Amino acid sequence: MTGALAPAPLFTGSDWDFSLINRIYETVEPIALQEMKLNIYPNQIEIISAEQMLDAYSSIGMPLFYKHWSFGKQFVTNEMLYRKGLRGLAYELVINSDPCINYLMQENSATMQTLVIAHAAFGHNHFFKNNYVFKQWTDAEGxxxxxxxxxxxxxxxxxxxxxxxxxxxxxxxxxxxxxxxxxxxxxxxxxxKEEAEREAERQAYRDRxxxxxxxxxxxxxxxxxxxxxxxxxxxxxxxxxxxxxxxxxxxxxxxxxxxxxxxxxxxxxxxxxxxxTKAMNEGCATYTHYRIMTILHDRGWLTDGAFMEFIQSHTNVVYQPTFDSGHFGGFNPYALGFGIMSDIERICMDPTDEDRDWFGDIAGARDPVEVLKDIWANYRDESFVSQFLSPHLIRQWRLFQLLDRESEPDLRVEAIHDERGYRRIRRALAREHDIARQEPDIQVVDVDLAGDRTLMLEHAVTDGVVLDASDAAMVLQSLANLWGYEVALSEVDVESRKELKNHRCHPQPEWIG
Structure with a gap:
């Protein structure tokens, strides 16, 4: 019965079998669906070996994929690093499909299988099905x-x-x-499904x-x-x-x-x-597994030893190196998503006057899961950080903003965790998660039909960041090969409309005969 104390723990050691996997799932499911009221696709659980996980890595995590040499290259690289102990493997892999396919590593302990079922089969699954970006762009059924x-x-x-x-x-x-x-x-x-069925029609297609x-x-x-x-x-x-x-x-x-x-x-x-949605997706799954695993331990389904194993793994997942640690490489999406979501829970349950000023709509709401489900459904990383990174968390994490301009010889601290800096820090961190700023804005703008059929593109340059010359040359070569004629790319400053750089490329002879 949901909420009742367990007559005995689900397991006492690290070994597991398929009947235990079923018992774990049947114990986790009512907590996720009845208590947290998550909305998920039907789950399909698959157990795979380390080599099969490496194979899944190589084909971007999909169970079916066409053959290409780059996938084999990825497999060899990942396998070498794994065998030498230089890289670990994910405990699970989850596919945004209906049914939702969850790959669990054969080498996982019973505790880790419990964690990844909560994390993937319910956390990621709920996010895939309910977030508006996935609803707009994906067809899980097909x-x-x-x-x-x-x-x-x-x-x-x-x-x-x-x-x-x-x-x-x-x-x-x-x-x-x-x-x-x-x-x-x-x-x-x-x-x-419709796309696949229409392929035969497109074989004879010649666009007007x-x-x-x-x-x-x-x-x-x-x-x-x-x-x-x-x-x-x-x-x-x-x-x-x-x-x-x-x-x-x-x-x-x-x-x-x-x-x-x-x-x-x-x-x-x-x-x-x-x-x-990397930070939100991983944050949702991490928050979900943390809540479910805590409930399982409180009710006696997990032993103290199993819970300590979980806590160690969870702590490693949400570890965030500090800027001066020597190995800071940006924000860990697990740490960022889980940290903000845990802080939202605090704001809902025990708000301060500052929280009420900043988050009047959710402060004291008393039902953090319902608040979070609304956030999981209606935000992506940029808007999530922009709306819900609190002054409390900025102080706790000791965040500050550095300004690094090419025209200036020194770095400048632009904002710190104080009254004047909160909004500037939050805005700056949100922009770091704006995909429109992470990737270059390149558009086809014209074709020289009256001349040599040159394809003309324009890169809208923001903050003076132009394309890497070698990368641009390689990608333009691929574009010219497919186009069949010369390709010209202009890099133009978005504010002044001044052309900063120009690239041109011709197709390779073997492509044009």
Whole structure:
């Protein structure tokens, strides 16, 4: 019965079997669903070995995926580090799908299996199903079917067109994955099953714009000039999703190449919400497992020894190195998410006058889980930090803001944890979690239809941060190969509109015959 003391602990040692996994799940489930009232997809629990976990790492954590040499490279690298003891493996891996697939490591102790069931099967699962970013961008029910289609389709392409030809397209598409997403939501999430079923129709597809713009351009002569506004409107410019633009208008691409670009960009889009919610997603799962494991111990389901094992693991997960520790590398998303969520619980249960001034809507609400569920559903990392990082936590963590300008020889402390600094620190940390600032804003802005068909792009430069020259050259080479003609990229300051740098690249001969 929920809330009752356990007649005996679930286990007393570290060993487990499948019947114990079932008992653990059946004990955790009512706490998560009836007491915390979490809303989840049905769970599917899989036990995998260390080698299978390494294999999952190599294919970005998905149970089905097409073949590519980069996955094998990742596997060899991770395996070498793991075997040498230089890198550990995750205790679990969870897939945003319906049913929600949870991979548990075979090597975990019984305590760790309990932790990861609470963490992944209920914490991550609830976040995947309820957060608005995942609702806008993902189709949990259809993703596994689509991945199966993608794997089969690319294997068929290798048979028809050769492994090298397919590998070239995948290499180029992978280089552009971060520029292969729509950053503004559609009316409804894309139905991944429908995408797979429509593939046959797209085999014969020839876009009207493609015909109008490319078939009629004379070879070796200049076409009649088309007004720039009409040209850009016909091409749907400016366009931030570069893979989408290539798929629809690339003049040299065959239908199977367009379909591969579509596969890569839809998978990139599927993972886009995870890049926006890393701290919230891990914070939600960590808060959930901490609450459930504490309840299990309080009610006698976990022994003191098992709880101490859990506390040690949990403490390692939420450890945050200080700025002067010698190994500070930014904020640990587990520590940031769990810390703010635990502080929200404090504000709900035992607020100070300062908390009431800053968080009048939730201070003293007395039901922190309901408050957190609303936050989990309606925020992403940037807005979460911007709204809920409290002065109390800023003082506790001793946060401050450093200003590092290229024009100035020294660093300057811009804000500290005091009345004047709270909002500035919170705003600065929130901006660090804004994906629009983490990734360059590069858009296709025009095409020289009347000349040599040069594809023109623009990078909107903020804070003077231009692209790394070597990285830009490699990615532009992939873009030029797919486009089939010269590509030009201008880096332009967003405020002054001054051009800071210019890059140009031609396709490699083997791509254009």
């Amino acid at each position: 993703i596994l079917d689509y991945l199966e289609f993608a794997k089969r389709y690319i294997a068929q392409c290798e048979e028809r067109h050769g492994q090298l030809a397919v590998e070239r397209v995948l290499d180029a598409a992978h280089a552009l994955m971060n520029q292969g997403v729509h950053r503004y939501p559609r009316v409804r999430p894309r139905d991944m 714009i493609y015909d109008d713009l490319w078939r009629t351009v004379p070879v070796g002569a200049k076409a009649a000039s088309v007004p720039s506004d009409q040209r850009r409107a016909a091409l749907g410019l400016p366009q931030e999703n570069i893979l989408y633009f290539l798929e629809k208008t690339g003049p040299r691409l065959e239908s199977w190449q367009r379909e591969i670009l579509r596969i890569v960009r839809l998978i990139a889009q599927y993972f886009y919400p995870q890049r926006q």
